[in-house]
Amino acid sequence: MKFKHLLLFTFTLLAMMTACNKTPQKYNSYYEYPEYTGNDLEYVYSPQQTTFKLWSPEAEQVNLHLYNQGLGGERLNTLNMEYVGEGVWEITIKEDLKGKFYTFQIMHEGQWLSESVGAYAKAVGVNAVRGAVIDFADTNPEGWENDIRPAQKNFTDIILYEVHVRDFSVSPNSGMKNKGKFLAFTEEGTKNSYGQATGIDHLKELGVTHVHLLPAFDYNSIDETTLEKNLYNWGYDPASFNAPEGSYSTNPYDPICRIKEFKQMVQSLHKNGMRVIMDVVYNHTSKWEEHPFTLTVPGYYYRQNADGSYSNASGCGNETASERAMVRRYIIESLKHWVNEYHVDGFRFDLMAIHDITTMNEIRKELDQIDPTLFIYGEGWTAADSPLPYEQRAVKQHVNRMPGIAVFSDDIRDGLRGGWADAKTPAFACGNQGYDETIKFGAVAATPHDSIHYGLVNYSHNPYAAQPSQVINYVSCHDDMCLNDKISYSAPYGSTPQEMRKYNRLAQSIILLSQGVPFIYAGEEIMRNKQGVHNTYQSPDSINQINWDFKHKEEPMFNYYKGLMALRNAHPAFRMPTTQMLQENLHFLYTGQACVVAYTIENNANGDSWNRILVVHNGNRHVINLNIPQDNWTVACNGEEVKLNGIFNWNKNTLPVPASSTMVLFRK
Numbered sequence: 272m273k274f275k276h277l278l279l280f281t282f283t284l285l286a287m288m289t290a291c292n293k294t295p296q297k298y299n300s301y302y303e304y305p306e307y308t309g310n311d312l313e314y315v316y317s318p319q320q321t322t323f324k325l326w327s328p329e330a331e332q333v334n335l336h337l338y339n340q341g342l343g344g345e346r347l348n349t350l351n352m353e354y355v356g357e358g359v360w361e362i363t364i365k366e367d368l369k370g371k372f373y374t375f376q377i378m379h380e381g382q383w384l385s386e387s388v389g390a391y392a393k394a395v396g397v398n399a400v401r402g403a404v405i406d407f408a409d410t411n412p413e414g415w416e417n418d419i420r421p422a423q424k425n426f427t428d429i430i431l432y433e434v435h436v437r438d439f440s441v442s443p444n445s446g447m448k449n450k451g452k453f454l455a456f457t458e459e460g461t462k463n464s465y466g467q468a469t470g471i472d473h474l475k476e477l478g479v480t481h482v483h484l485l486p487a488f489d490y491n492s493i494d495e496t497t498l499e500k501n502l503y504n505w506g507y508d509p510a511s512f513n514a515p516e517g518s519y520s521t522n523p524y525d526p527i528c529r530i531k532e533f534k535q536m537v538q539s540l541h542k543n544g545m546r547v548i549m550d551v552v553y554n555h556t557s558k559w560e561e562h563p564f565t566l567t568v569p570g571y572y573y574r575q576n577a578d579g580s581y582s583n584a585s586g587c588g589n590e591t592a593s594e595r596a597m598v599r600r601y602i603i604e605s606l607k608h609w610v611n612e613y614h615v616d617g618f619r620f621d622l623m624a625i626h627d628i629t630t631m632n633e634i635r636k637e638l639d640q641i642d643p644t645l646f647i648y649g650e651g652w653t654a655a656d657s658p659l660p661y662e663q664r665a666v667k668q669h670v671n672r673m674p675g676i677a678v679f680s681d682d683i684r685d686g687l688r689g690g691w692a693d694a695k696t697p698a699f700a701c702g703n704q705g706y707d708e709t710i711k712f713g714a715v716a717a718t719p720h721d722s723i724h725y726g727l728v729n730y731s732h733n734p735y736a737a738q739p740s741q742v743i744n745y746v747s748c749h750d751d752m753c754l755n756d757k758i759s760y761s762a763p764y765g766s767t768p769q770e771m772r773k774y775n776r777l778a779q780s781i782i783l784l785s786q787g788v789p790f791i792y793a794g795e796e797i798m799r800n801k802q803g804v805h806n807t808y809q810s811p812d813s814i815n816q817i818n819w820d821f822k823h824k825e826e827p828m829f830n831y832y833k834g835l836m837a838l839r840n841a842h843p844a845f846r847m848p849t850t851q852m853l854q855e856n857l858h859f860l861y862t863g864q865a866c867v868v869a870y871t872i873e874n875n876a877n878g879d880s881w882n883r884i885l886v887v888h889n890g891n892r893h894v895i896n897l898n899i900p901q902d903n904w905t906v907a908c909n910g911e912e913v914k915l916n917g918i919f920n921w922n923k924n925t926l927p928v929p930a931s932s933t934m935v936l937f938r939k
């Protein structure tokens with residue numbers, strides 16, 4: 272064949288292939304769907320034109336509808352989108368569409384489905400019924416270009432504070448104006464009825480490094496058109512994953528408002544030295560029949576059982592299918608959007624084990640390219656069984672196959688407070704015997720250590736974490752009873768209120784002094800209670816709100832938490848970044864008695880100014896005398912207060928440790 276003919280032939284072949292590509296077709300399985308690798312889905316706006324793109328490989332036709340309003344009003348126009356290959360439908364409108372709203376509508380098996388905002392919507396109107404055409408440059412608060420992440424060296428330097436946006440400010444004594452809103456996190460100088468700091472000033476005073484927000488992306492359960500009803504929900508029912516929740520903004524009808532106010536919140540927390548974590552719930556959606564996932568690509572985003580029914584590892588009626596290429600890509604693109612557009616500093620994955628290990632590792636890799644200090648952690652379990660094989664699940668037991676990702680330790684949680692399903696049975700913190708190895712397991716953040724008898728740990732009989740940064744130690748979170756309630760309901764008969772405060776301090780001392788990453792639930796530091804309610808996901812404000820006046824009555828408790836955090840923040844020995852360093856420097860003592868855990872941290876570990884540290888946790892409801900290495904010790908914590916310069920000195924080889932208390936001693 273002559274060169275000219277070869278060229279012609281090649282052109283003809285290419286044209287034929289392109290023509291084939293540009294016809295939507297039916298596929299035998301979701302795995303055959305073409306993957307689209309562009310990052311311009313939904314729309315790309317400029318004042319000259321807007322190009323809309325929707326990925327929907329099996330749609331028979333796709334319409335774009337335009338509106339003046341986010342809800343109601345006449346439709347302005349309906350336009351047919353064109354199939355352009357790789358599963359994508361496209362249309363370009365050469366007008367300035369800023370301020371207009373839109374929906375997509377696909378034809379599936381001969382039927383027009385309901386209109387939706389599309390799976391990738393980043394700006395939405397009220398209740399995310401319609402997408403909004405905006406210029407993201409209009410959403411930046413003043414000074415946004417100078418917003419930077421507070422410094423962070425190691426993940427083990429983090430102290431997490433989990434808080435619901437509404438709980439933080441909604442109480443009448445919060446002193447904050449923007450009650451229940453993102454903007455409450457921008458209010459400085461706020462006070463409770465007794466003139467004590469609340470809100471962001473309180474967090475600074477306390478010493479946490481990261482604020483972990485319960486779902487703050489757009490969710491379904493609160494009707495944004497009836498905010499005057501003051502309804503409450505945790506928000507674990509995702510609607511638009513890429514837009515902030517409207518009920519936390521001052522005007523959910525204005526698509527710019529929720530975005531800008533979310534950014535103002537991040538900016539304020541950063542300015543005050545704290546990073547921001549988002550709780551992300553990619554594992555399922557609110558009602559799948561009506562969700563944009565279903566209305567864009569029916570079936571694809573969800574896992575099915577062998578009989579075609581939707582599987583339900585989330586316990587919420589469906590589960591997503593991260594192992595499918597475009598679901599995995601969706602999650603990654605969504606996370607990158609929150610990092611790049613909103614400057615979010617990390618993510619807590621709800622029911623992370625519904626996702627596959629490959630997806631989680633891919634997420635770590637992609638986020639590393641933006642900033643390796645972004646923190647990723649999650650619940651290493653599912654709520655029910657999944658069609659995803661166990662070997663592929665991002666469960667707690669597999670965290671050593673997910674470097675740079677952490678999991679919650681339910682081992683330490685229940686070893687301290689008792690099982691989550693059993694309100695009445697206490698554990699170590701209330702003096703119940705049998706949990707010493709579990710406390711030790713928590714102290715080394717579930718890493719390998721040769722003086723732990725793993726067979727005696729409550730749940731996990733192997734050290735699942737490869738590095739201490741892979742474990743979140745906690746005793747309470749939004750789920751189940753808060754710590755104060757749990758202690759009230761399970762404490763041994765005859766425990767006095769003062770004794771119950773000791774159990775509380777002991778539990779959180781173990782969390783904040785253990786290696787790994789500590790996590791506390793907002794308000795525990797001022798003895799928050801939830802009136803004994805286990806699952807407050809839709810309980811009223813009266814149960815969920817942080818009552819800031821508790822800070823007055825519980826000032827010693829607040830000071831103790833604050834002291835523990837100051838101790839941890841000032842002393843890197845409590846924050847060792849590697850298992851090797853931990854094994855070299857942390858040594859357990861033989862205590863010879865039940866319900867006692869003691870260890871030393873030697874050799875100015877991790878660059879600490881203290882050469883030697885002794886930590887003793889006494890779960891018993893009576894004083895114990897413990898044999899300790901004789902040294903010129905100074906006591907920095909006696910279970911009642913924490914003083915970094917010392918409370919008293921001790922050089923005997925036995926140490927009396929008060930009932931239900933932690934002691935910390937050091938020698939420089």
Ligand code: CA
Binds near residue numbers: 399490491495516518
């Ligand atoms: Ca919403």
